[in-house]
Amino acid sequence: xxxxxxxxxxxxxxxxxxxxxxxxxxVSLELERGEIIGLVGESGCGKSSLARACTGLEPLSGGSVxxxxxxxxxxxxxxxxxxxxxxxxxFQNPYASLNPRRTIHRQITDALSMAGSRxxxxxxxxxxxxxxxxxxxxxHEFSGGQRQRIAVARALAAQPKVLVLDEPxxxxxxxxxxxxxxxxxxxxxxxxIGMLLISHDLSIVRYLADRLVVMYLGGVxxxxxxxxxxxxxxxxxxxALIGAIPEADGxxxxxxxxxxxxxDPANPPPGCRFHPRCPIAIERCAHEVPAPVARxxxxxxxxxLAEPSGMAR
Numbered sequence: 001x002x003x004x005x006x007x008x009x010x011x012x013x014x015x016x017x018x019x020x021x022x023x024x025x026x027v028s029l030e031l032e033r034g035e036i037i038g039l040v041g042e043s044g045c046g047k048s049s050l051a052r053a054c055t056g057l058e059p060l061s062g063g064s065v066x067x068x069x070x071x072x073x074x075x076x077x078x079x080x081x082x083x084x085x086x087x088x089x090x091f092q093n094p095y096a097s098l099n100p101r102r103t104i105h106r107q108i109t110d111a112l113s114m115a116g117s118r119x120x121x122x123x124x125x126x127x128x129x130x131x132x133x134x135x136x137x138x139x140h141e142f143s144g145g146q147r148q149r150i151a152v153a154r155a156l157a158a159q160p161k162v163l164v165l166d167e168p169x170x171x172x173x174x175x176x177x178x179x180x181x182x183x184x185x186x187x188x189x190x191x192x193i194g195m196l197l198i199s200h201d202l203s204i205v206r207y208l209a210d211r212l213v214v215m216y217l218g219g220v221x222x223x224x225x226x227x228x229x230x231x232x233x234x235x236x237x238x239x240a241l242i243g244a245i246p247e248a249d250g251x252x253x254x255x256x257x258x259x260x261x262x263x264d265p266a267n268p269p270p271g272c273r274f275h276p277r278c279p280i281a282i283e284r285c286a287h288e289v290p291a292p293v294a295r296x297x298x299x300x301x302x303x304x305l306a307e308p309s310g311m312a313r
Contacts, residue, residue: 002030003068003194004054004087004162010062011046011053019266023049025218026063033161036188036195038209038226040202040241044262046218047198048092051166054196055089068161085115088155092167094147098139104150105135111157124153129183145176149183156187162194169204181208203245206230214238217262217273224298234300237274272303280304 011024023046031037039047052058054065059074066072067087091097099107108121122132128149139147148168155163165184169177185208188195199205205212205226212229214222214237222235233239263269269276275285284303293305 001069003033004031004196005066006030006050006054006063007066008063009050009053009060009065011049011058012061013049021266022061022218022268023265024053025268027215027218027220028063029213029220029223031162031194031196033194034188034192035211036185036197036209037211037213038202038205039196039198039213039215040200040205041215042241042262043200044217044265045215046265047200047215048166050215051089051164051196051198055087055164056084057089085158086161087164088158088160088162089164089166090148090151090155090168092170094144094151094171095139097151098147098154100139103136103138108135108150108154108157111154115158117157117159119157119159124156125150127156127187128153129179143176145172145180148172148176148180152180152183152187156191160193162196164196164198166198167200168197169199169201177204184208202230202241214241217268218265219273220292220301221274222298222300223292224296228296228298232298234295234298234305235274235302236278236280238300272301 006027006029009024009027010022013021013023015021027050029037039050041047049058053060054072056072056075064071067084070084072084072087105121108124112119112121121135125132125135130146130149142150169180172180181204184195184197187193197205197209209226211224212226213220214235216237222229222233222238229238230242233242263273263276271287272278272285272290275281278285282304288303290301290303292299292301295305
């Protein structure tokens with residue numbers, strides 16, 4: 001049984017006097033312990049909304065999320081069920097998620113007390129590559145990379161089985177990104193923690209994640225083992241994302257054939273949601289919603305993959 005099971009999840013935001021926004025539209029995935037899943041896509045595709053839904057921070061409009069076999073319910077003022085305290089989230093901005101008026105020691109101690117853990121603050125800080133002596137300091141005395149390590153240490157205090165990480169690397173410089181990425185990979189393997197890593201940076205996720213899930217406008221367009229998706233992407237959107245990664249010599253730019261921006265999620269296009277920007281769309285794409293097609297271990301939601309001749313490359 002998967003430690004985190006997301007089944008046909010829908011998440012809709014209702015706005016007063018304005019059209020509702022369906023941020024997540026029928027997403028399913030399974031996460032095992034010790035596994036890292038990279039959830040990637042452009043800004044506005046629903047990655048962060050899905051992360052919040054997985055941890056109970058947003059109520060679902062449909063579908064279900066199960067953690068360790070039990071359904072995850074929206075968080076309320078009441079204490080979270082004990083068995084779900086080992087489902088933790090690390091946010092994008094560590095300075096905003098840490099209390100600037102309290103020392104690091106007090107913030108991690110609170111997490112330890114709630115979890116009933118026998119670890120110590122020093123142990124947790126050393127686990128994320130910081131000396132235990134820094135516990136008496138305040139968040140503003142650390143760099144962005146150090147604050148993110150502290151946020152991870154606080155999450156580890158709950159002895160998590162799953163960490164949901166919402167763009168934890170995006171606010172860091174390249175050196176700090178690499179260090180934190182290596183740390184996360186080591187923690188997943190050594191502590192047997194499942195990680196759902198949300199990112200828009202495929203170049204980092206490629207080396208960090210075991211599996212890739214590519215989202216576009218609320219839905220999954222492609223998923224599978226990272227190296228398979230990376231070496232032979234089937235969906236035109238995945239190809240465009242990989243093709244847009246800059247080369248070291250600066251020659252590679254965003255492909256000209258991927259025009260426009262992500263459509264308004266309050267008014268998504270009919271049929272395949274990617275078809276207005278797709279360089280190989282056919283007439284059917286504007287009317288039919290593609291179902292995922294399996295090719296080996298990779299699944300892609302593209303009508304052309306269902307054609308006898310497959311997709312032209």
